[in-house]
Amino acid sequence: MIRIESGKDAAMVKSPYNPDYIAKIKAVKGYRWHPDKKCWSIPYSQLKSLLSTFDGEKVEINTSVWFYEQRKELMARKYSRRTVKLYLHYNEEFLRFCNKTPYQVSNDDVRNYLYYLAEKGCSASTLNIAINALKFYYGEILKRRFVYEIKRPKKDKRLPAVFSQEEVSGILSSITNTKHKLILMFMYSAGLRVGEVVRLRVEDMDVERRLIRIRGGKGRKDRYTILSEVASKTLKEYLRKYKPEKRLFSGQRKYRHITTRTVQKIFENACRKAEIKKDVTVHSLHHSFATHLLESGVDLRYIQEQLGHKSSKTTEIYTHVAMKDLRRIRSPLDLMGGDKKDG
Structure with a gap:
């Protein structure tokens, strides 16, 4: 049986010794024999030709081979x-x-x-x-x-899960590790996505102007967002304590950033300690940032810029979860007096 696996720059062909197989492989352009690995290499562009040569033979192909x-x-x-x-x-x-x-x-x-x-x-x-x-x-x-x-399915019209400000405070208060607290603090206070916060560099922090530079964020565009006063104080404490050099939040390897999965675990542990029962993800902090800004009266266009949304329609979803105007509406039951007839 012939087995084809993916290599760095070419497909690797392995087979038992067979003069007929060797002749067929040599009929394909760009073949090479690797004595150290005891296998042949074929340019990815010649895969179709290779399979045609072995038509009728039993060939096992690793699916990743096709996608170089x-x-x-x-x-x-x-x-x-x-x-x-x-x-x-x-x-x-x-x-x-x-x-x-x-x-x-x-x-x-x-x-x-x-x-x-x-x-x-x-x-x-x-x-x-x-x-x-x-x-x-x-x-x-x-x-x-x-x-x-192929026709595309209609998108689900789901509203994002959002925390109350009290719940955010509880989540942040449950964390004692300064690094972990600052990561979640940035996600909420500056509206960062988890992929954006893990890739922050020390040089992206403009403490004097109270700005954070986001490199290659939404739509692969750079943008600036706010650095809150509270987050700024925690940042100074973190820089003094951890002394990061290039990556603001490095992982186990000093020159590589912390993984998004680690941030998710930090968030999950904090929610458990804060006894949050909602069906939420770490991205809910990002959603909460936008919703709370909208509820405090910040213009939707400004929020759009902070989040890096290309279209205002994407940002408008937060108008459906903001409670500013909804709280003003009185239920018809309350207008009736509700429980006056009880008893």
């Missing part, structure tokens, strides 16, 4: 690491699902896969990411057009 060109193209276009990871994940999962090569899949395979994701309970947002991943690979890389026939 996709990864390279995504990175060349400056897609975020998260997007690259998601696109590769859904394309690899799709091939495992239909058990075919990219040149064999059909429109029905795509429909069946999306139905499978929907049956698993995936949201419309997740389904759209999967569609984007498939369209990029089959449309941009392989130049196939069948995926463009």
Whole structure:
């Protein structure tokens, strides 16, 4: 049996010794023999040719082999690491699902896969990411057009989970570690996303102007957001205590930033200590920042700039969770006197 695995710059072909196999591999352009690894390498661009040569033979292919060109193209276009990871994940999962090569899949395979994701309970947002991943690979890389026939599902109209200010205070008060407290404090006080807070650098802190510089944030754009007075005091304490050099929040390795998963664990532990019962995520601090600004009377356009939203429609979702005007409305039961007839 022939096995094809992914290598750094080429596909690696392994097989038992067979003169016929060797002759077929040598018929493919760009082949190389690696005596130290006891395997052959074939340029990724020649994969289709290699499979044609071994037509009829039993070939086992690692799904990641197909997506070298996709990864390279995504990175060349400056897609975020998260997007690259998601696109590769859904394309690899799709091939495992239909058990075919990219040149064999059909429109029905795509429909069946999306139905499978929907049956698993995936949201419309997740389904759209999967569609984007498939369209990029089959449309941009392989130049196939069948995926463009797939209709997108309507997005779920879900409102973001938001904390009260008392709950935020309880979460922050439950943390004794200065580093951990400052991370969550930044997410709430400056509206940072978890991917933005972990990548902060020391030089991004402008204490005198009370500003934080966000590099390559939403839409891969730089922006400035506010550095609160309270957060500024905690920041000074943190800098004095930890003395970070380049990364503001380094991980176990000094020159690498803390992971988003670590921040999620910090948040989960703080919520448990603060006895928060809501169904929330670390991103709820980001949502709470926008909602509380809106409730305090800050203009929606200013909030849009702070969050780095390209469209005001994205920011307008917070008008549906802000309580400023809703609290003024009296229930008709209260207007009736409610419990006057009781007893």
